[in-house]
Amino acid sequence: MVNIRSLDPSASPLDYYGAELRRMREEAGLSQPQLGKILYCTGSLVGQIETAKKVPTRRFSEQLDAALMTGGLFSRLVGLVLKSQLPTWFQPYAEMEARATYISSFQPQLVVGLLQTEAYARAVLGVRTDGDLDGRVAARMERQRVLTGEAPPVMWVVLTEAVLRQEIGGKAVMRAQLAHLLRMQEQEWVKIQIVPFTAGAHAGIMGEFNLLRFDSDPDVVYTEDFVQGHMTANPAAFREGSLRYDHLQAAALSVEGSATLIARVMEEQYGDRPEPDGRALA
Numbered sequence: 001m002v003n004i005r006s007l008d009p010s011a012s013p014l015d016y017y018g019a020e021l022r023r024m025r026e027e028a029g030l031s032q033p034q035l036g037k038i039l040y041c042t043g044s045l046v047g048q049i050e051t052a053k054k055v056p057t058r059r060f061s062e063q064l065d066a067a068l069m070t071g072g073l074f075s076r077l078v079g080l081v082l083k084s085q086l087p088t089w090f091q092p093y094a095e096m097e098a099r100a101t102y103i104s105s106f107q108p109q110l111v112v113g114l115l116q117t118e119a120y121a122r123a124v125l126g127v128r129t130d131g132d133l134d135g136r137v138a139a140r141m142e143r144q145r146v147l148t149g150e151a152p153p154v155m156w157v158v159l160t161e162a163v164l165r166q167e168i169g170g171k172a173v174m175r176a177q178l179a180h181l182l183r184m185q186e187q188e189w190v191k192i193q194i195v196p197f198t199a200g201a202h203a204g205i206m207g208e209f210n211l212l213r214f215d216s217d218p219d220v221v222y223t224e225d226f227v228q229g230h231m232t233a234n235p236a237a238f239r240e241g242s243l244r245y246d247h248l249q250a251a252a253l254s255v256e257g258s259a260t261l262i263a264r265v266m267e268e269q270y271g272d273r274p275e276p277d278g279r280a281l282a
Contacts, residue, residue, distance in 0.1 A: 101215050
């Protein structure tokens with residue numbers, strides 16, 4: 001049965017997307033099942049997106065634009081929709097992150113969000129999530145587009161060895177995640193260092209933080225607890241964060257040594273075998 005739930009297009013970006021989808025589908029003289037057949041999905045999925053019960057993906061939006069010849073309308077709207085799926089307190093940081101020219105990130109427990117695979121992100125977000133898990137995962141993947149744009153930021157990431165060895169989502173998920181880190185490391189604007197267990201106490205032992213630098217805006221330091229994030233452009237806080245980051249880089253293995261450790265953990269702990277040059281096998 002066709003879902004004809006009434007929508008308020010002004011309620012949210014997701015509601016607006018659904019209302020526009022319904023309007024343009026009806027103008028094209030297509031039922032939900034007919035449009036679903038064109039998009040290689042179910043009519044039920046079309047109905048769920050039209051009624052704001054399901055978050056559209058970027059791929060769905062691009063296929064929709066092609067099917068309805070919208071001139072890219074839904075590909076433009078989906079960015080707003082996915083951004084709205086991020087926690088409200090995180091959205092200001094995500095906007096700053098997308099504008100940064102240099103991102104320095106330290107994570108002692110998890111792979112940083114911008115470098116997570118979809119399966120790894122799903123395992124992390126699935127531990128405890130309110131609302132649509134698919135939407136939360138899609139929103140995290142959308143954030144990563146900042147690294148594939150025309151002018152990506154320089155991104156320097158420091159992780160602890162614990163991040164590599166903490167099995168999240170199973171061995172196959174971790175193997176793919178570590179292989180992804182090695183692939184991203186090949187990009188000239190992405191560098192990854194690992195603080196080994198042998199480093200002992202280090203400057204990041206109190207927790208994660210990110211530093212964002214901009215061409216014209218004040219630099220920002222961002223920290224996060226289990227409730228929300230905290231962002232400040234206070235120069236003294238940024239200097240402290242920069243100093244801690246410098247110490248972390250000094251304690252970490254070199255970029256090359258870090259890649260070797262990542263490959264070794266893949267082989268020893270997750271059953272993969274890297275190529276002689278240290279890259280993961282396809």
